[in-house]
Amino acid sequence: xxxxxxxxxxxxRLRPLTETTPKCLVTIGEKPMLKHWLEKIDNCEINPxxxxxxxxxxxxxxxxxxxxxxxxxxxxPIIEEELIGTGGTFFNLIKHRDNKNLLxxxxxxxxEEDLDNFLKFSLEKINCYNFDMSxxxxxxxxxxxxxxxxxxxxxxxxxxxxxxRNPKTNLxxxxxxxxxxxxIKSLKKEFTGLKDIARDLLxxxxxxxxxxxxxxxxxxxxxxxxxxxxRSHLTEQFQ
Numbered sequence: 001x002x003x004x005x006x007x008x009x010x011x012x013r014l015r016p017l018t019e020t021t022p023k024c025l026v027t028i029g030e031k032p033m034l035k036h037w038l039e040k041i042d043n044c045e046i047n048p049x050x051x052x053x054x055x056x057x058x059x060x061x062x063x064x065x066x067x068x069x070x071x072x073x074x075x076x077p078i079i080e081e082e083l084i085g086t087g088g089t090f091f092n093l094i095k096h097r098d099n100k101n102l103l104x105x106x107x108x109x110x111x112e113e114d115l116d117n118f119l120k121f122s123l124e125k126i127n128c129y130n131f132d133m134s135x136x137x138x139x140x141x142x143x144x145x146x147x148x149x150x151x152x153x154x155x156x157x158x159x160x161x162x163x164x165r166n167p168k169t170n171l172x173x174x175x176x177x178x179x180x181x182x183x184i185k186s187l188k189k190e191f192t193g194l195k196d197i198a199r200d201l202l203x204x205x206x207x208x209x210x211x212x213x214x215x216x217x218x219x220x221x222x223x224x225x226x227x228x229x230x231r232s233h234l235t236e237q238f239q
Contacts, residue, residue, distance in 0.1 A: 002100050003041055003048045003073075004093055007034055007107040008056035008080055013223045022058040024107040025065060026227065029234040032065065033107055033221065040115050041103075042071045049100065053107075054078040054089045087194030087201075094184045101126070102184060104197070106175035110230045111136070113216035122178035125155070125210040132183035132207035136176035138218035146220065147173035147198045149211055157209040160202040171211070173198060174218055183207055 011023030018026065024034040031039075034053070041048060051073050055062045059079060066075050078089065090104060103119070118136050125131035135157070140146050148167040150159040161167055177197065186207075187194075194200045202209065219230045 001046050001048050001103060002093075002097060003051040003103045003105065004090065005034065005037055005051065005053045005105045005107050006086055006089060007062065008054045008059075008083060008089070009108065010057045011108070014221075014227065017224070017227075018057075022062055024053075024062060026221070028110055028221070028227070028230055033110065034062070034065065035069070036110065037105055037107060038069060038071060038075070040111070041073070043114055044119065045116050046119055048073050048103070050074055050076055052076050052078055052093060054080055056080045056083050085195040086197045087199075090197055091187070091191065091194040094179075094188060098184045098188060099181055101181050102179045104177040104179065108221050109175060110219050110221055111174070111176070111214070111216065112218070113214060118176070118212050118214070119178065121155075121212045122210070126178075126180045129154075129210075130208065131156075131210045132180055132186075133201075134178045134210040134212055135202070136174035136218075137171050137211040137213045138174050139213070140170050140172040140220075143167040143170040143172060145222075147175075147202065149173065149202075151211045151213075155210045155212065157202075157205070157211050160198075160205065160209075162198050162203045171213060172220075173202065174214070175220070 007024035009023055011018035025032040055077050063077055122134040147162045148169050149157050149171055150169055151157050219226050221227050
């Protein structure tokens with residue numbers, strides 16, 4: 001398994017914090033968001049061969065942070081002089097590395113659980129039931145601000161909508177994906193490029209997709225209000 005952490009964004013909705021700090025280094029529970037994810041990956045039962053992190057905004061700060069980290073896997077920065085979207089970063093990586101399953105993580109989310117249950121679910125769906133990819137999903141009270149999905153009892157995604165005005169459900173995309181190597185190879189043959197994973201693949205129902213609905217705390221840290229909500233949640237957990 002390889003891992004790609006998407007961490008290049010400007011974090012405009014987290015200003016003024018992100019005027020001096022890149023979004024992936026904003027802290028929750030005294031740890032940068034990027035460190036939360038690196039620790040989860042380090043604790044996985046499946047050991048990744050490599051972890052890639054794409055960088056753009058204030059990339060020097062993130063590079064320096066990465067150099068200080070010590071894990072059992074190499075962390076490889078991908079420097080992007082221009083932002084090319086989640087699909088662009090993903091597609092550029094799989095063009096050259098398609099022989100292993102790929103876990104893709106949007107760094108600006110907080111997930112309380114470890115990744116093992118999601119990975120076990122994903123591998124079972126891919127290896128036993130011929131699914132192409134899986135999504136970590138959660139229930140949200142702001143479905144209009146999220147990608148949302150309708151699913152069958154077995155988790156298969158029937159319909160995916162990306163941030164529509166009146167969503168049919170509150171089951172939201174957690175922007176943590178697991179792609180099979182077989183599916184990755186097929187994408188390379190079918191597409192010349194991608195711009196956005198959610199819009200180009202999920203909303204177009206490209207491939208057979210499974211959703212893993214977590215019962216643990218999950219929050220998209222996209223705004224100052226959600227950041228403070230998650231910081232308060234962690235404080236309550238340790239009281």
